[in-house]
Amino acid sequence: MAERNHDIDLKAAINAISDVVQNRPRPIRQMDQIYMKTGDMVLQSHLVAHWAKDKQLAFIGDGDAISVCVAYLRERGIIEYGPSRIDVYDFDERIVGAVTRFADKMRLETLQAHLYNCLDAFPVNTVYDAFYTNPPWGASNNGVSVEVFTQRGMEAIGYDGEGMVVIADDDGLEWTQRVLANTQRFAIASGFYVSKMMPRRHLYHLDDDPDLMSCNLLLRSLPGTIPPMASESITDLSRLEHFYGRSQHLRVRYIREKKRLDYGMAHEDEYCFELLEENL
Ligand SMILES: C[S@@+](CC[C@H](N)C(=O)[O-])C[C@H]1O[C@@H](n2cnc3c(N)ncnc32)[C@H](O)[C@@H]1O
DSSP states (O other): OOOEETTEEHHHHHHHHHHHHHTSOOOOGGGTOOOBOHHHHHHHHHHHHHHTTTSEEEEEOOTTOHHHHHHHHHHTTSSSOOOSEEEEEESBHHHHHHHHHHHHHTTOTTEEEEEOOTTSOOOOSOOOSEEEEOOOOOTTTTTHHHHHHHHHHHHHTTTOSEEEEEEEOOTTOHHHHHHHHHHHHHHHHTTEEEEEEEEEEEOBOOTTOTTOOEEEEEEEEOTTOOOSSOOOOOOOGGGGTTTTSTTOOOOOSOBOOSSOOOTTSOOGGGOOOOOOOTTO
């Protein structure tokens, strides 16, 4: 009998997430792309599917591909519920392309991806019910990068609804506590409150700190919150300093895809064939 976790078939879920992981472009470390580990992706996708059931959900950045997992698990019948619509906004064309191609191939009709840099005003064509972000964690800017992504999420839902912010959480690291406090302060100042905090939930493929974990910080708008202002581009470059870590400022508008790759396969420039001797 298949091993079960709550109400999902764990083996089928892990195999489905494995398809998604095969499709992820390789992470660019200087842009803080650090991918979540597969076991945590299974549990996180299950949680997000439940949390955003029947909602229109916007992802502000999603290298991890939780958006894809949520849509795919539902399409495969492994989870019977989920968001009614999922839109991914990311400045990496490789990620946008990989999500779009996977959605086309697997006929994930609820899932779309858009090229977008969070320093630009958020496009106002759709108002979502909920947002999800796993932003750059702001180790070297006291969490300003977390605030920028969270602000775009709040704009995406018109300051009315819920958000899930996934950020570092480690009792032994002062900067993570400072960023957590600043993010909560920012949320309250923006008309939201922390409805739940799920500590130390996820691990990452992070070679210089493999034990660093993240939490889920769940935000909810206070009834009657009035948006502070219309969405605008960020022109104050000081907000973009140390965005991705010490001296890693935000100066890239888009990461462009040079060559369309099948990410699950070896690339031709990674290997060559040394042939057998002819007389064999
Ligand atoms: C910075 S990473 C944070 C770590 C996370 N675990 C991940 O790798 O997805 C989050 C996502 O935000 C995207 N991103 C980074 N800077 C961005 C920007 N300025 N605008 C929009 N998306 C951005 C990255 O491409 C990535 O997919």
